[in-house]
Amino acid sequence: MPTPLTHDDPASLGPYRLVARLGSGGMGTVYVARTPGGATVALKTMHPGIAETPEARTRFRLEIDAARVIGGQFGARVIDADPLAATPWLATEYVLGPALDEAVEAAGPLPEKTVRAVGAALCAALEQLHRSEVVHRDLKPSNILITAYGPKVIDFGIARALGDARLTRTGSAVGTPAFMSPEQATGQDHGAAGDVFALAGVLVYSARGSSPFGSGQAADLLYRVRYGEADLDGVPASLAPVLARCLAKDPAQRPRVLELAAQLHDGGGEFAEQLPDSLMGLIGQRAADVWHVPPQRLPAPVDAFTPGGVSAPVAAGADTSRRRFLFGGGVLAATALMGGGAWWWSTSGEKDKSGSGAAASGPEQTRNLDPLWSTKSSYRILEWGLPTPLPVEGVIHLPFRAVTMRFDPETGSRTEDLVADGSPWQVDVVEGREYRLGPNHDKAVGGVTPAGIDVWNKAQDYLQPTPAVFSGTVAGLDGNQLLCVRGSVAYVVVGTGKEWSNGFLASQKFTLRAADIRTGRTLWSKPLPKRPDNNWRLHFLTAEVVGERLVTLQETEPGTVRVVVRDVGSGNVLWEKPYGKAEDPDALQSPLAVAGGLLFLGGERLRAWRIENGDEVWKSASGVAYSPPAYASGVVYAVGQGVGLSALAADSGEVAWTETSDTVSEASLAWRPLVTRRYGYYRNGVQLHAIDLRNHKAGLTYKTAATRFYADAPDRLVLGMGESTLSAYPLK
Template sequence: MATPLTHDDPAALGPFRLVARLGSGGMGTVYVARSAGGATVALKTMHPGIAADPTARTRFRLEIDAARVIGGRFGAEVVDADPVAETPWLATEYVLGPPLDEAVERGGPLPERALRALGAALCGALGALHRSDVAHRDLKPSNILVTAYGPKVIDFGIARAIGDDHLTRTGSAVGTPAFMSPEQAGGQEHGAAGDVFALAGVLVHAARGTGPFGGGQAADLLYRVRYGEPDLGGVPDALVPVLAQCLSKDPALRPTVDQLAAQLHDGRGEFADQLPETLLAEIGRRAAEVWQIVPQRMPAPLAEPVPGPQSGAPRAAGISRRALLTGGGAAALAAAGGGAWWRSRKEDSTGQGAKGPVQTRNLDPVWELGQNFGDTWGSGIGTPVAVAGEIRVAMGAVTYVVNPKNGLRKDDFLADGTPWQVVVSQGTEYRLDIARETAAKIPPAGISVWDLDQDYIRNTKAYLRGTNFETPGNQLLGVFGTVAYVAVGAGPPTKQAYGFRRNQVFTLRAVDVKSGEELWSRPLPERPDESRPLHFASATVTGGSLVTLQETRPGTVHVVVRSTRTGQVVWEQPYGDTDEDARAALRAPLAVGDGRIYLGGPRLRALRLTDGKQDWATPSGQAYGPPAFRSGAVYSVAEDAGLKALDAASGKAGWTELSTDDGSPSLGWAPVLGDRWAYYRNGVHVYAVDLRTHRVVRTFKTTATAFYADRQDDLVLGMGASALSAYPLK
C-alpha cells in the first residue's frame, strides 16, 4: 500500500520522479516512481549507511544481475539501474498483482489446480536462474507476486552464483528460516536443489496458509528444517508424495525443477484460468489502484519537545521489515508496536499534548446508541459488522443500520437474519437466508449476499438442499475465500422462537458460494428438546483446518479441528470450564497463529494445530480471558493483573500492563489489538493500553461486554445488552 513521501525523500533518482513510498526496511526503501513519459516503475534504493559498505554494494549489483537474468517473463523486468550512484537504485516494472502470502491471507488457500499451475510456473522461473548457475536462496511467499499471466519472482538480495561463497561466512545461515533448505539452515552451500526445497515449502503455504515446518522462533525453525519431518496436512492428497520428495533432507533425492514441473502440470491452458475468482479480483483491484496514487509529501516534523523531569521524550516508533518487495511494486509494512512517529509526537503516553495536559480518564465513548440488544436465544447479544461504510446489527427480522461517524441509526431494513447468521468476508456481507428459487415444499436455507450495486439481498448459487430454513438453530460459521461453513437443520421447526427439538437432524456443511457446489456434509450430535446453545460458539479457518469450539453434548464444549477439504475431525479436546460466565467468553474470536490454538480459562494454554497436543500452559493459580494473537505474541487479560503479553512459541511472559489502578479486569472477552493500543474491559471502563510503554493511556466509560475492531472506520465497537458504543481504534 502506497504512503506519502517523507519530507527528506529525494524528489527524483536518475530519470524517475518519486511519487510515493511502498515500504522501507533495514536495507533500503522502495518507491512508486514515474518516468518522463508517464511509465510507472517500482524503484528500490539502499540506505546511505549501508551503501557505504563495499560488500553491500556488491550484493546490490549481484541482485540487479540476477533480476536481469530471470527477465520480465518470470520476474520484474529491469528498466534501469545505477549501482554506483551515491544512493544506488534499481528500477523495475510495477508488477500488477499481490504477494502470494497476502493473496492466501485475503482469499484463503489455493485449490489444487492453481497450486499445480503456480508450481510449474515457478519451476520455469527457477530454471532460468539455474541455467545461469544462479540460486535464489530466499524463495518465500512474500517474494512471489501473482499476476494474471503467471507468478513473478522478486528480491534477489541474497541470490548468488552456485558454488560462490565469498559473500557468506562459513557456518552462517542467511535467508528466511521458515523456507530455508536444511543445508542452508546449517550454513552450508545452497544450490539449485535448495531452491526446490524452498519451492515445496511455498506450495505448502499456498495450500493451507502455513509452511511445512510451522512458525515460531528462528532457532526452533532452523532445528525443525534440519531435523524435523515436514507437516503436509491440508495439502491435496495427489500433491503430498510430490512435495514430500522435494522436502527430502538429502539434496540428491530432490527432483530438478524440470522434473518437478512435469509432475505438477502439463503446460496447457492459461494461467489465469486456474486461479480462483477472489484472487483474480484482487489482481484487478491492484491494477486499478496504481493509477489512483496521488503524489504527496509529509511536512518536516516540529522540533522535539524538551522532556520534563518525570517523563522521557516521546520515542519514535520503529519500522520493522515484514517484507521488502523489490521490483514488484508492493511492500508490506508493519509498524513496530505503534503508529507513525509524527502522530506520536502530538501526544505522548503521559497525556501531555501540544497545548498541555489532556483528559485521559473516564472519557465518554465516541458515540453510543441505546437499543435493546439483549441476549438472543441464549446465543449472546447482537454482533456488529462493518460493511460498505455502515455498521449493521442483525436482530431477527430487522437489521439496524448505524452511521459510524455519529452512531445515528439510518434507515433500518427488514431482512431475516440473527447475529449467528450474518458474517462479513472481504467486504461482502453474507447471510444464511431462505433459498427462494426452489420448488421444494419446505424451503431450504441458502447463502445470500448484500448486493451493493442494486442495494438488495440476493441468493447466491449455494442452496443447502434437504434443510429447513425455519429451523432457528441454523448457523453460518463463516465464509473463507469462496467457501461457506454452515450448521443447518432438517425436520420440523421449533414452535417457540428458541430451542432445538430432538427430531431435528443437523449437519455441518461446506459449500462454495460461487459455484453452489456442496463440498462435504458431516452429521452433528442430536440435541435434546428446547436446549438453546448453538452447536458452535466460535469458528475460524486457518490453512487447511476448520477450528471450532463445539458443544458436543449439552454443557460440554470441545475444541474440534476438522479438515477443510473433507470435514473429517482431525482431533478434538475438551475445552474446560463452560459455566454460564465462561460461556460468553467462548463467543470471542478464536486466537490461532504460528500453528497453534491459544485458549484462556484457569490457565492460558497453546494446543498444536496438527494434533491437539499441548505445547505450553501457564502455571495454575491465575485465570485468563480468551486471548488474541499477533506476530508471534499472545495477548490476554489475566485475573488481578490486567493485560499480559506472552511469547506464542514458548508461553514465556513478555510484559504485564503497568497500571496503578485497582480495577477489576474482565476475563469475558478477548482484547482488541490496534496498531498502538490494545483494548479490554476493566470494571465499568474500557482500558486502552499502549503497546510500547505498557501503560494505561485512556479509560472510557462502557456498558459493553463484547468488543470488535472496525478497522474501516478506525473504531472499537462495544456491544452490550442495552447499547452499541464506539471508541477510537489507534
C-alpha cells in the same frame, strides 16, 4: 422506507401494479403498489411455498377477517384481498406513519400526555376487536403505526376468535416474549384480558423505551412474564399504578379496555396535539417517503457468481474472512496489509479521537472519557447472545433478526436498513460482501422453506440468492449457523425437523456442511450431536479456516466445549480435545487466536496447541485464569484474573510482563482483548481500559456499558456492544 423490487418479484398481483418493497419476512413480502387509478396501497403477500399448506391459508384468511373487523379507523383499511390466489395477497391503505418502536427509537420515550393518548386510542381499537370476539395476541410496538390521526393496529397473523383453538394447542407459546401475557407464555388461552396485559407492556415501552420485563433470552423473558414483577421504573408516577393493575398475573384482576381508556385519557382534543414535534416530523417524513420510491426493478445481476461476483478460492494460508480481517489473529493485521505502514495509528495532522474532545495528555483528560458516540438501538440480547457489528464498505452493519441495521461510523447515526431474514450467527462478511444464511422461498416444497445463502455487496445494495440452497432443510430453525466463508466455500450448520420457538427440539437433526457458493454443490456433510428439548446452546461458539484446517470450538453437549479440527476437503475430524473448564462459554465466541501453526487458548491456563495434530506446546503456570487470548507480533495477550493484561512469548509461554495498574480487581475475562501497536483494550468494571504497551499501565479509560469489543480498523474505531447500545471509541 421503500426499496427496489428484485428481478424475480412479480410485476403485478390482481389488479395492482407493484412499485417497490416495504419489507420481507419468513411468511411473505409487503409491497408498495398502485391501483389502476393511481392510488397507493400496501400489498401483503404470503410466499407460494408456505401457501401450499391449508393451515397457512387459513391463518391468512383469518388475518384478512381480523383486519376487516378493526376497520380503517383503528387499522389499515382493507381494500381488496384474494386468499385463494397462488400467491395469496391482501391490499390495504398505505398508512402514513412510523411503527411505534421506530418512533420511540428515533424520537425517544414519549411524553406522558402522548402515552395516555396512544393508550386510550388503542383501547378503542381493542374494544372493537373484542366486541367482534377477536383477540390480537401479538400486540407489540412494531405492530402499531402512529399517524397524525391516531394509532393503527396491524399484523393479525396470529389473531383468532375468542375460544377458537383450531390453530393453537395447549402448551404452545405463540407471540413475542417481551409483550406476552402470563397465560400466553404458558400456552394457555389468551383472551381479551391478555390483550390488556400486552397493551400495558406497549405503554411502558412508549414511556421509557423498554418493556416491563426487560430483555434477554426468550426462556428468561417467559419466566419473568409468568413469575416476575413488572419493572415500572421510569414510568410517570401518575401512570404507573394504572399500568400495574393491567400487568396483574391474574387476568381477572385486570381492567376491561373501556375502563382502562377512561383512566388514561378524557378523549378531548385532537390526537395530533398530543404528539411531540419530533414525532410529527417523523410522520411527515414517512408521508413523503412513499413518493420517493426507488427504481421499479433492479436487473438480475448476471455476473453475481462469476469471478466478478463471488471470488475464486484463495490460496492456503490466505484468510480474508470478516474475523481475520477485523482482528488479524487477535491484533490488527495492518502492518502486513499496508506494507508496514499502519496508517490508523498515525496522528500527525489528523483530528484527535480520544473521546470527549480531549487530547491524549494530562491525567484529567485521559480518565473516564465519554465514547465518541453511543446509540441505543432496537436490537436486544438474543437467545444466543449479542449481535456482531461488521464494518463493510464504510458503513457499520449490525445484523439483527430480519434486518441489518446500518450506522455511519463517523456519527453513529442510523442509515437505511437492509431488510433480510436471518440472525447474527448466520452472517459473515468477506471482501466487502455480506453473506447470510436464511430462507430461500423460491425453493419451498410442500410448505417447507429450505435454508440458502444470500449475498450483498455495496454496488447492488440488496440481498441476492446464491445457488447454495440446502434442499430438505428447514430455514426457520434458530440452530442454523453460517460459521464462515473462505473463498467460494461456505461452512454452515443446517437442520431438519419441526420449527420451535423455545430453542432446540431433540427430534431435530443438524449437519455441518461445506458448500460451493458459485455452484451450490455440497462438498461434504457431517452429522452433529442432538440437542435436548428447549436447549439454547448453538453447536459452535466460533470457527476459523486456517490453511487446510477448519478449527472450531464446539459444544458437543450443553456446557461441554471441545476443540474440534477438521480437514476442509473432507470434513473428517483430524483431532479433538476437551477445551477444559469454561466458566462462561459465551466468552469463547471471541474470534480465535492463531499464528505460526499454533492455536492459543485461555481458561484455567493459557495454552498453545499445534493445529496440525493437537499437541500441546506450552501452558502457563496454574493459579491464574485467563480470558480468550489475542496474538500480535510473536506475543500472546490475555486478561488474567486479578492481574489484568498479560503478555507472554508465543513460542514458549514465558511471561514478558503483566499490567502494573492498581485497578485490576474488576478485570473482565468475558471477552478477548483488542491489541494495536500501542494499546491493549479490555473491559475493567464499568470502563474500557486502554493499556499502554510501553509502560504496562492504563493510558486511557472510557465509560462503557459494553461487554464485547470489536476493532473497526478502516474507521479507526473500537466498537462496543452492550445489551441495547452500540458505542464507538478511538482505536489508537
